[in-house]
Amino acid sequence: MLVRSRRLLSSTRSSTRFISRSAKKKEEVEKIPKRKGEYIYGVAPCLATLIAKRRKIYTLLMKKDLKVNNRDLKQVTIEKIYAHARQHDTKIHYIGKEKLERISGKNAHQGIAMDVEPLEFxxxxxxxxxxxxxxxxxxxxxxxxxxxxxxxxxxxxxxxxxxxxxxxxxxxxxxxxxxxxxxxxxxxxxxxxxxxxxxxxxxxxxxxxxxxxxxxxxxxxxxxxxxxxxxxxxxxxxxxxxxxxxxxxxxxxxxxxxxxxxxxxxxxxxxxxxxxxxxxxxxxxxxxxxxxxxxxxxxxxx
Known part of the structure; x- marks a missing residue:
């Protein structure tokens, strides 16, 4: 009974992780590909870019070990971004917080950034x-x-x-x-x-x-x-x-x-x-x- 409880607890913890281990094996961790366009960052700009479809999207960059809490609107939105990227075969890379901060110029990136084509007037x-x-x-x-x-x-x-x-x-x-x-x-x-x-x-x-x-x-x-x-x-x-x-x-x-x-x-x-x-x-x-x-x-x- 104790063993079963531990397994259930382990299963519950693993289900809260945003990305499964099997999914991560298919996507690169840590390595940042050479930038092709410009980096946008933050939950709202990234989701809006995916919805508007006005830019070419090269790569989605996400902080390692992101977790989903259904009571957290930001995390639920990140889940939508991830699902949209997977659906449209967008390349996904997982990187550390320090690299995300470097990409965003230490602005509030909320754990997510994208390499995208520049937007023109x-x-x-x-x-x-x-x-x-x-x-x-x-x-x-x-x-x-x-x-x-x-x-x-x-x-x-x-x-x-x-x-x-x-x-x-x-x-x-x-x-x-x-x-x-x-x-x-x-x-x-x-x-x-x-x-x-x-x-x-x-x-x-x-x-x-x-x-x-x-x-x-x-x-x-x-x-x-x-x-x-x-x-x-x-x-x-x-x-x-x-x-x-x-x-x-x-x-x-x-x-x-x-x-x-x-x-x-x-x-x-x-x-x-x-x-x-x-x-x-x-x-x-x-x-x-x-x-x-x-x-x-x-x-x-x-």
């Missing part, structure tokens, strides 16, 4: 300026990013945009590139939501305006009196009247003066207390989320 086609009858009724919102240089901010903006129903995100040439850091900061949204790039963001705004899109800038409340050719609104009070392009400016200096001249409206987020000069603004991704949420709430009330 999409070109903004001429036909995408046109407004359909459905768009005229639904009043879509697009984001134009003017000088976002921090990949963490870029990723957080993409996450907000996807969650809050943005139609398209368009960047100029003075923004940071799509990268593993952006993908991680976006919780994988970069893999799911195409990001468009244009050579000249001012020309893009002008062409959008010609086709009926309203161009709306964002700004610090205290600099409104310096803004020409635009009416000023608190984002909580503004109601969309047309399909709209919202311009989000640089983390430091905001929307450039040249772009402000293309805007018919400027939106701000007024503070609810007196702010010292050392703290007078919000993080650009936080501000983007507040503006987008305010626009969606106000649109639902009309």
């Amino acid at each position: 999409k070109s903004f086609r001429e036909d995408l300026y046109k407004i359909s009858k459905e768009q005229q009724a639904s009043l879509p919102v697009r984001l134009a990013l003017d000088g976002i240089h921090d990949p963490m901010n870029f990723g957080a903006i993409l996450r907000c945009a996807y969650y809050l129903g943005v139609d398209k995100v368009v960047t100029g040439k003075n923004n940071c590139l799509l990268s593993p850091v952006v993908s991680k900061a976006s919780a994988g949204v970069m893999e799911l939501m195409p990001v468009y790039s244009v050579n000249n963001i001012i020309a893009f705004l002008q062409e959008s305006s010609v086709h009926g899109w309203e161009v709306v800038g964002t700004s610090d409340p205290k600099v409104f009196d310096q803004t020409a050719n635009a009416t000023v609104h608190s984002c909580s009070e503004y109601h969309l009247q047309h399909p709209t392009v919202i311009v989000i400016g640089n983390e430091g200096y905001g929307v450039s003066e040249a772009i402000k001249r293309e805007c018919s409206v400027m939106l701000s987020i007024p503070p609810y207390r007196h702010l010292p000069s050392t703290f007078d603004s919000l993080n650009v991704a936080v501000a983007t989320g507040i503006v987008l949420h305010s626009l969606q709430v106000n649109k639902s009330r009309t």
Whole structure:
């Protein structure tokens, strides 16, 4: 009876292991193959990459001795990633924590990484300026990013945009590139939501305006009196009247003066207390989320 109990205990322990020993014999342990693309890391980006199928996947890299706990969402998601990789004959390698940290630049890898083909911006086609009858009724919102240089901010903006129903995100040439850091900061949204790039963001705004899109800038409340050719609104009070392009400016200096001249409206987020000069603004991704949420709430009330 004691022997049987020990066997049952041993069986239970072995069943909690994420990968069986027999499976590991078929897949390489420790050896990291030569990188073919770039490494993305983290549970959400890896799963989103597999779902979106926008990149070629070369290798799945997993930390040795990963275990599944059904009460742990992260581990259950890793199980999905592993099953998907096996189903599509993706090469799987098991490596130590130190090697994963080196691959991820010591960022939070959650025990998983992938060697994948780099993801590129999409070109903004001429036909995408046109407004359909459905768009005229639904009043879509697009984001134009003017000088976002921090990949963490870029990723957080993409996450907000996807969650809050943005139609398209368009960047100029003075923004940071799509990268593993952006993908991680976006919780994988970069893999799911195409990001468009244009050579000249001012020309893009002008062409959008010609086709009926309203161009709306964002700004610090205290600099409104310096803004020409635009009416000023608190984002909580503004109601969309047309399909709209919202311009989000640089983390430091905001929307450039040249772009402000293309805007018919400027939106701000007024503070609810007196702010010292050392703290007078919000993080650009936080501000983007507040503006987008305010626009969606106000649109639902009309």
